[in-house]
Amino acid sequence: MLIKPIQALLVFLLGAAAGLIGDAGHVLSGTTRYLDTGGVPFLWESPFWFPLAIGLATVALTELSLRNPGPTRPADWSDAAAIVATVLGAYALTTLEPEGPWLPTTVFIWAIGILAWKHFGQASARAAVIGAITAIVGSSAEIGLYANGVFTYSESINVLAGVPPWLPGLYFAFGSASVLLGAATGKVSTS
């Protein structure tokens, strides 16, 4: 592990908090609804394992960015703040049309994903690959949860095997922006 303990804790909390806030927006807006979560405890609007999973994914992506440093530009904690703002802001924008057509939301979330890849991932192949892996793994996990009756997206948008076509775009933004997280949060933990 290249990630330092304090840095791991920081990005875990960052990811978990963002997951909690984003998921609460989904539930409160009717974008998603939890069905059968097996009686596990809830944190705010999410079963406890949801923020845990997003927090661990954020740690994994940061570790990945440290192992594949590439020609990243210098970054500090304000870049981490901008990454969180962009990804969580996109997350919140996915709640605007829970009953509407899925196409426009899909377009503007993928647009944010591409701009995040360009700006934070510096348009690198590395950021595109990490973004694509995040999109595939994240969307597959949610498709599996849907198939097992754990939760459901609203009917008008769940056209991609049970999830909305903007979902991989949101995970792509998360993954491709994360290539700066190692550099950005590394500065925090060493100062």
Add this chain to the structure above:
Amino acid sequence: MLIKPIQALLVFLLGAAAGLIGDAGHVLSGTTRYLDTGGVPFLWESPFWFPLAIGLATVALTELSLRNPGPTRPADWSDAAAIVATVLGAYALTTLEPEGPWLPTTVFIWAIGILAWKHFGQASARAAVIGAITAIVGSSAEIGLYANGVFTYSESINVLAGVPPWLPGLYFAFGSASVLLGAATGKVSTS
């Protein structure tokens, strides 16, 4: 013609695809409705000439940007991706309030137009002029189509001679960002 054949084909397909996707969002959200299109064939939700017109306009704007190079910054295909994401993302955002007041949508689409001019057009007079021409020509064409009963915007937003006041803002974003398209897609075709 300064544009190379392969580059012309590329930007034509890019513009046509973006036009198709954006127009489908307008139709599916009820932002626009086609009325009398004279029985011409449709592609997805658009009469076939719509993506054709947007594709040709994109070729024309790229040619224009090649003939008036100015002090553009270096650009590559990732800039072309960012331009498409920005303009198509704005296009999708115009569908959020088909029945609402036209003012807020007009404000945030013009805001995106100004930021696109600043970022992609490098705040140049050239980009502002090309953006303004695109806004006037594009909006006038749609006003003509409306006047001839071809299509209509929803009633609460068609206050500018039949089109919404955000429409010139969207075309302005398209035109002023396009000054980078020559440089951005030129790199693609020569590599």
Add this chain to the structure above:
Amino acid sequence: MLIKPIQALLVFLLGAAAGLIGDAGHVLSGTTRYLDTGGVPFLWESPFWFPLAIGLATVALTELSLRNPGPTRPADWSDAAAIVATVLGAYALTTLEPEGPWLPTTVFIWAIGILAWKHFGQASARAAVIGAITAIVGSSAEIGLYANGVFTYSESINVLAGVPPWLPGLYFAFGSASVLLGAATGKVSTS
């Protein structure tokens, strides 16, 4: 006063116009409603003192940015245009969910605030402090107006002592972006 008369007039008009447009969006979308304004004259949808207050606040913030120059990057009038586009665009986005849950709007408006601080305020402590002061003063003023029965936000969003939790985020964007206004509008008045 370090601000020049012509520069003060310019930013006053800029701020007053932006306030008028933004407030009209709030009223027309049902985000806010004026109740008892004591019979004062209205400009468009606002009591006359509203654009006045926003215009004067813009002058005050510009003066503040001139007195605390710090290591700002060079800026010109196109930066002023980008700042207005960002803040007024965010203002317009606050109207999208007048009856919806307050959480998603709060997330994406604060996200824009953080990105404005990062981009225009160059992630400086100075911009964060000025943004925070603007957020506290602006929100407190609106809480006072609400408490005195002058106006009200819609019921589903007025959860922060009568105002929506995105309101300080919007003022934060305004304040933290304003640290460039001195440099940006200074160039206008001397050229």
